[in-house]
Amino acid sequence: MSDDSDDHGNRDRDEESDDLEAVLTTVRDRVDPDADERGRLREVADRLTERAEAAATDRCADADVILVGSTARGTWTSGDRDIDVFVRFPPDLDRETLEEYGLAVGHATLPEGHEEYAEHPYVKGTVEGFDVDVVPCFRLESATEIQSAVDRTPFHNQYLRERLDDDLAADVRLTKQFLRGIGSYGSDLRTRGFSGFLTELLVCEYGGFRELLEAAREWHPQIELDPEDHGRETFGDPLVVVDPTDPERNVAAVCSEENVARLQHYAREFLEDPSVDYFDPVDPEPLTESELQNHLERRETTPIAVRFDAPNLVEDQLYPQLEKSIEGITSGLDDRGFKVFRGTAIADDAAVIFVELAVSELPAVERHEGPPVHVRGHAEGFYDAYTDDPDAYGPFIEGGRYVTERDREFTTAREFLESDRLFDVGLGAHIETALESDYEVLVEDEVTALLEEFGRELRQYFEPSPRR
Amino acid sequence: MSDDSDDHGNRDRDEESDDLEAVLTTVRDRVDPDADERGRLREVADRLTERAEAAATDRCADADVILVGSTARGTWTSGDRDIDVFVRFPPDLDRETLEEYGLAVGHATLPEGHEEYAEHPYVKGTVEGFDVDVVPCFRLESATEIQSAVDRTPFHNQYLRERLDDDLAADVRLTKQFLRGIGSYGSDLRTRGFSGFLTELLVCEYGGFRELLEAAREWHPQIELDPEDHGRETFGDPLVVVDPTDPERNVAAVCSEENVARLQHYAREFLEDPSVDYFDPVDPEPLTESELQNHLERRETTPIAVRFDAPNLVEDQLYPQLEKSIEGITSGLDDRGFKVFRGTAIADDAAVIFVELAVSELPAVERHEGPPVHVRGHAEGFYDAYTDDPDAYGPFIEGGRYVTERDREFTTAREFLESDRLFDVGLGAHIETALESDYEVLVEDEVTALLEEFGRELRQYFEPSPRR
Structure with missing residues (x-):
């Protein structure tokens, strides 16, 4: 057996x-890149290294040049086009000179390149279809001495090449x-x-x-x-x-x-x-209008979207702000009794905070709990204020406290999102500025207007899977 | 100054x-009772005391009779009609004999009386418009020796008479x-x-x-x-x-x-x-149908009532069970996403659990969180179950867990209240039995049917004040 x-x-x-x-x-x-692709890469990389070395040692005899990143380690996948050229200067060079030399070497290596800025400024360009970065850094004895993140890269490169x-x-x-x-x-x-x-x-x-x-x-x-x-x-x-x-x-x-x-x-x-x-990465077809309608009818949620012009930020700045904004708006809705079912934030030229609500309308009145009756000063102030208010129910007593029922500020989620109180919730700084300039609120069928720009994202939203 | x-x-x-x-x-x-009222009371009380004394000492030479309660202490308010006659027997009498003697004395004192049962059986009757209880108890040296609550009453009486x-x-x-x-x-x-x-x-x-x-x-x-x-x-x-x-x-x-x-x-x-x-106790006029309509239109809540035949219980048993039932029903509704705004339980021949809902309808789908993906056995079971379910959305991953969106069991509060799941919530035992026999659910305008029997209670509900 x-x-x-x-x-x-x-x-x-x-x-x-x-x-x-x-x-x-x-x-x-x-x-796996074939021999041809590897050969072409090597040829371009060697040429760039030579050019960079010449320009670097011209300026500083102690400088050297190394290739880093996946193309340097043979771990790139066929079709990747990134070549990272690191120009190392001795650590006694002052930072200003490093930056000056770094840019000069970059421009000498990539005559058509342009400057970008990470921790140091560096030069970026395209050579025979490859995306090339020429980045200056300090050549240190040990990674513990690094002065900025780019100084660590040669150590990472070294570590992996050995293994x-x-x-x-x-x-x-x-x-x-x-x-x-x-x-x-x-x-x-x-x-x-x-x-x-x-x-x-x-x-x-x-x-x-x-x-x-x-x-x-x-x-x-x-x-x-x-x-x-x-x-x-x-x-x-x-x-x-x-x-x-x-x-x-x-x-x-x-x-x-x-x-x-x-x-x-x-x-x-x-x-x-x-x-x-x-x-194979998923590449969804855009959701069609009838598919969207079917989902909404099937789910019986209330979709609601805040649409605005996407602020002009790199994705690494934009997405954290979008996440903060959807969290803030979700809390703002939930705190007012509008229950968010699920949501997503998406951006292209426009940006959208899209949420489905389980509860989008509420009664005209809301419960408002006052102080315990025994806290005399506060209790009397509360009682006097609401007993004279013709629009308030009560006050009455529950659990030793005064309770009144007064007009709710917002009885629909749309009213809240269209009001200035939207700006009381935590929003990303640039999102807040964008909303101050202009935004529109789309509710229920109006969200079909999002399909043209965000049909793919809406399919992913309405056909969720573990994949992304 | x-x-x-x-x-x-x-x-x-x-x-x-x-x-x-x-x-x-x-x-x-x-x-304050006037001289006439006090005189009439004294006359009746004396006569009853004499009768009870004669009947008691006939059976037990050591027995005596005292008047207790507010009429004995001069603290009754004009119009109160309660006379409490306590027949005290020596503590060495066994309980069975005490009860036998007690009832015999009670019937001798109140020939038209009937037996009731608190901790001991006793006799209750009406004499010239007064409600009379004849209650047997033990005559003890100190209140710390008491065998039941009625034995304590003479000590209370004594304490207050002295002060x-x-x-x-x-x-x-x-x-x-x-x-x-x-x-x-x-x-x-x-x-x-x-x-x-x-x-x-x-x-x-x-x-x-x-x-x-x-x-x-x-x-x-x-x-x-x-x-x-x-x-x-x-x-x-x-x-x-x-x-x-x-x-x-x-x-x-x-x-x-x-x-x-x-x-x-x-x-x-x-x-x-x-x-x-x-x-002056409040004695509200019954709420009219148009007043009720006005409140509902003003408040924009959804009223919903469970009406059934009141179980045949004394109020001290009925009301705790009604309270337990409204708490159970409120939890049952809240747990399913229907938000209770306020409610009350009222009873006469019919009994009613009446609540106003802030949320009475929900989407067709509900979020269902599965186990963390790392809890392998459970996680795989959950994923397999829902990935094959054509009616479920997902599973997808959020916060390290599987999440699915599946059909909600009840999309309206009425469906829940009309289902057997109502009996899963904590209900008073006799309320549960009454509901098992029959009940009806009234929603929105249908609650006007309650006005005839409960108009006063509904006015108190819709015009709440600290007073009751």
Whole structure:
């Protein structure tokens, strides 16, 4: 019996493995850059490195140039076009000179480039279809001496180059594509998912793509990994991966609980029933007007949207403000008795705070509890105020307190959203400014006006799945 | 300046006192029994006492008879018709014999009487318009030896007789009438107010009607009085008056927070602006149909009533069960998202749980939160169940948990109240039985059907005041 069932178990596992390997072979075929793509990248990268080196050593004999990022480590997936050129200057250079040299080297390397600003200014440009950043930094002995985040990048690069062999690099590519497919790739503040560096560390730590998924399937947050076993801090994040070059930093700090759960969910789904589908990002068709109508009739909620011109911000600034705004508006509605069922904030040229309400209309009166009758001064003031108010019911006594029923300020959610009291809720600063300039409130059927610009987002909203 | 304002203050106080005294004179005139009434009472009471004594000593040479209650202490208000005759037997008599003798004496004293049952059986009857109870009890040395509540009554009677002079007795009458006027007189479980004994103790303790009101005006619950300074227990009630004959008993245990607050409120109102009105119980006109319609249109709430045949119970059993039932129904509605605004339970031949809803209709879908994704067994079970359910939205992931949106069981409060799930909420036992037999649910305009039987109660509900 036990032999039989072992055999059976092994056969099942072998079949699964075959399925899984077949799927991975298909995906590798798609995501592994071929010799041609690798050659073209190397050619451009070498040329840029040489140009940068010449321009850098012209200015500072001690400067050097390194390639960093996924294209430098062989972990990029076919079609990625990012080349990151880091120009390192000695640490005794003052910051101002570093910035001056950095920009000069950048312009020499990318004559068509333009300046952007992160922690330092740097030059960005396009060369033969590749998106190239030329970034200055200090060359330090140890990552603990870093002066800004970019100084850490060469250490990250060094750490991973020492650990990623060709097999692991290939598994990093699979993992990145899997995370893209489920909507969890990227540490931008819209996604709050897994950064490239975090993905590479996880694959190194668990020893491969499949090994990572097998571990993730069983995760119990908080999950803590500390590759260099040097962590000294306590982190509150669901996933903690202590930076191998900085014991005080969690590489996964930005990764949300949702994305940890999403990876866990799809690790289970994929290992249970492997399919290439999981590696394809969802690209929903826009929701049609009749589909929207069907959902609204089916759900019997009251949809309501606040639409305004999106403030001109990068996504990493815009999305946190949109999130703060939808939280504020949700609280503002809930506090007034309008119950929010679910909602989402979306932005393109326009931005929309979209919520469905379970309760959108309320009685003309609201209960207003006064002080306990024994708190004499307050109690008498309250009683006198409302006993003389012809519009108020009561005061009467309940549980030792005065209670009155007075006119409710807003009997519909629309009235509240169209009033100045909307500005009493917590809104992102730039969202508040945008709303002060102009906004419109769309209720029930009026929300069909959103379909033209946000049909895809509305399909995702009305057909929710673990994927994003 | 200070002399002037002192004078002025005195003059105000004097005028107030004059007003107050004038009011009290009017009320005394009404509540003090005249010589004729006192004479008739004495005559009947003496005759009953003699009859009871003869019948008691016939059976037990050691028995004696005492009059107790307000008519025995001169604290009854004109028109009260209660005569309480207590027949005391020696404590070595066994209980069975006590009950046998007690009933025999009762029937001998009240030939037309009938038996009732409190802690012992006793005989009740009517003699020349007076309601007479003949109650057997043990004659004990001290109140600490009592075997049942009736044994305590002679000690209460003795205690008050020693302390109530004519002036205090007159002030007890005023106080009782004041408490009647504001709706707080009586320790029955419908009123949960001030019992006669409690009222007499309070007047004794504070030294009069006005003194009681002046103290009550400043009360800060918990208020604790311990006339004999022998309390050893800690009580949780808002008003504590330790029984002078039993250190472990709070005479005010049944007195609700509302009634304490109500006395406090009207103490302030009355002392501020004395008027005989406060001594007149409210007797509202029935609410008319057009008035009810006006209130409903004004308030924009949704009234809903559960009407059924009142179970055949004494009020002290019925009202606690009605209260439990309205609390259970309120929780049942609130838990399902139907928000109760205010409500009341009323009973006569029919009984009604009447509530106004702020929210009476909800969407077809409800949010249903599943387990955290990391709780693997539960999480997979939840996901599999709902992902295959064509009527459910999702599951999707929020805050690390699976969430689905599924059909709501009840989208209207009426559906819930008309369903068997009504019996899942906490209902009084006899109310549950009554509802099992039959009930009807009235919504919105249908509640006008209640006006015929409960017009007075509905006026009190829709025109709430501190008074009751």
